[in-house]
Amino acid sequence: MALKYELENNAFLFQYGPAIGTTEFRESLASFLAEGYHSEVNKSDLVQTSGATSGLHLILSTLVDLAGVVFVDEYTYMIALTAISQFSTMKIVSVPLKDDGPDMARLEELVQQHRFAPSGKLFWGVYYTIPTFHNPTGIVFSEDKCQRLITLARNSDILIACDDVYNLLHYANPEQAPPKRLFAYDIEGLGKIDGWRGNVISNGTFSKILSPGIRLGWMECPPRCVEAFRQSGVLQSGGAANNYMGGVVSTMIQQGMAQKQLKLYSTKYAERLQAMLETLDAKLPKECTFSRPEGGYFVWIRFPEHIDCAEMNKYSMEKYRVSAVPGTRFSVTGEARNFMRLTFAFHSAEYLRKSVATFCEAARDYMQIVSSS
Numbered sequence: 001m002a003l004k005y006e007l008e009n010n011a012f013l014f015q016y017g018p019a020i021g022t023t024e025f026r027e028s029l030a031s032f033l034a035e036g037y038h039s040e041v042n043k044s045d046l047v048q049t050s051g052a053t054s055g056l057h058l059i060l061s062t063l064v065d066l067a068g069v070v071f072v073d074e075y076t077y078m079i080a081l082t083a084i085s086q087f088s089t090m091k092i093v094s095v096p097l098k099d100d101g102p103d104m105a106r107l108e109e110l111v112q113q114h115r116f117a118p119s120g121k122l123f124w125g126v127y128y129t130i131p132t133f134h135n136p137t138g139i140v141f142s143e144d145k146c147q148r149l150i151t152l153a154r155n156s157d158i159l160i161a162c163d164d165v166y167n168l169l170h171y172a173n174p175e176q177a178p179p180k181r182l183f184a185y186d187i188e189g190l191g192k193i194d195g196w197r198g199n200v201i202s203n204g205t206f207s208k209i210l211s212p213g214i215r216l217g218w219m220e221c222p223p224r225c226v227e228a229f230r231q232s233g234v235l236q237s238g239g240a241a242n243n244y245m246g247g248v249v250s251t252m253i254q255q256g257m258a259q260k261q262l263k264l265y266s267t268k269y270a271e272r273l274q275a276m277l278e279t280l281d282a283k284l285p286k287e288c289t290f291s292r293p294e295g296g297y298f299v300w301i302r303f304p305e306h307i308d309c310a311e312m313n314k315y316s317m318e319k320y321r322v323s324a325v326p327g328t329r330f331s332v333t334g335e336a337r338n339f340m341r342l343t344f345a346f347h348s349a350e351y352l353r354k355s356v357a358t359f360c361e362a363a364r365d366y367m368q369i370v371s372s373s
């Protein structure tokens with residue numbers, strides 16, 4: 001019955017679609033997100049993408065001056081750094097990151113220092129970040145930092161491009177709302193703000209909540225950015241990013257399948273996180289500390305200053321056949337030498353208990369070798 005309906009009504013999905021995605025996809029997505037965020041989401045704010053990576057690329061190429069400045073956290077998603085650095089006329093500026101978000105005084109100073117008038121594009125500068133369950137640190141930006149970021153963005157007219165890719169994977173109170181996305185701070189109380197233009201994009205994806213292979217995502221944007229994307233040559237020529245998959249996922253949302261899958265992932269990942277934290281608590285050398293995220297994919301471990309985690313990784317791979325991602329991978333300036341990122345999303349809890357215990361044994365062994373040499 002459902003198949004017959006799809007065949008009779010949805011053959012248009014094999015054609016080019018509208019630049020920013022079909023109304024059906026954006027409507028279904030708005031209701032899915034509103035339910036997940038416990039917050040209002042308007043279909044008119046949504047632009048379809050083929051994932052957050054494509055979203056970031058569209059943001060940089062469509063909205064930001066080619067001589068523009070990209071502010072990034074001192075530790076950030078490593079492949080975004082590669083994607084950004086390929087805009088070789090843009091400048092990347094690193095911002096110190098604290099436990100509750102960026103060092104605001106420093107960011108404000110840097111924004112003042114680099115500011116210029118953009119020519120032909122909406123923004124001269126963009127702060128690329130991950131405010132909720134940050135990759136790699138797992139932190140969530142505090143309410144105070146979020147408010148200050150909105151004030152800064154409005155006063156200096158920079159864009160804040162948030163990779164909101166883990167927001168719906170929250171484990172502390174799964175029945176309650178996840179941390180509020182920065183976009184919601186920007187649109188709050190709009191009726192009272194003179195000259196509001198909107199400075200935040202929430203760049204989301206189905207990669208972490210359905211599957212990365214389907215290449216489907218969205219950007220939740222202020223109207224001036226939606227309009228710029230509607231005029232994008234890439235989106236117009238491509239006829240929406242991944243029109244076909246947009247139709248498939250609309251049906252999955254309408255039939256409740258996407259919601260069910262999200263629930264399954266959240267339950268599994270919560271168990272896996274617990275297994276990882278318990279093992280680290282029991283077995284990681286006490287000179288190390290680690291984050292206790294309430295969502296996302298990652299635990300961020302701090303080793304003593306003198307430990308080079310890239311070297312430790314080589315050692316543990318060779319001798320114990322376990323590895324993690326060393327901190328320098330996430331740093332534009334090559335710092336974070338004494339940090340490691342572990343991922344708990346991929347393996348079963350049982351597998352993690354064993355492999356994390358081996359990781360801890362390798363770390364202990366390596367730290368002993370280093371301190372006795």
Ligand SMILES: Cc1ncc(COP(=O)(O)O)c(C=O)c1O
Binds near residue numbers: 052206
């Ligand atoms: C912060 C962040 N942004 C983007 C991505 C990639 O997303 P997508 O598959 O939607 O391109 C990832 C995947 O690890 C990520 O951690």
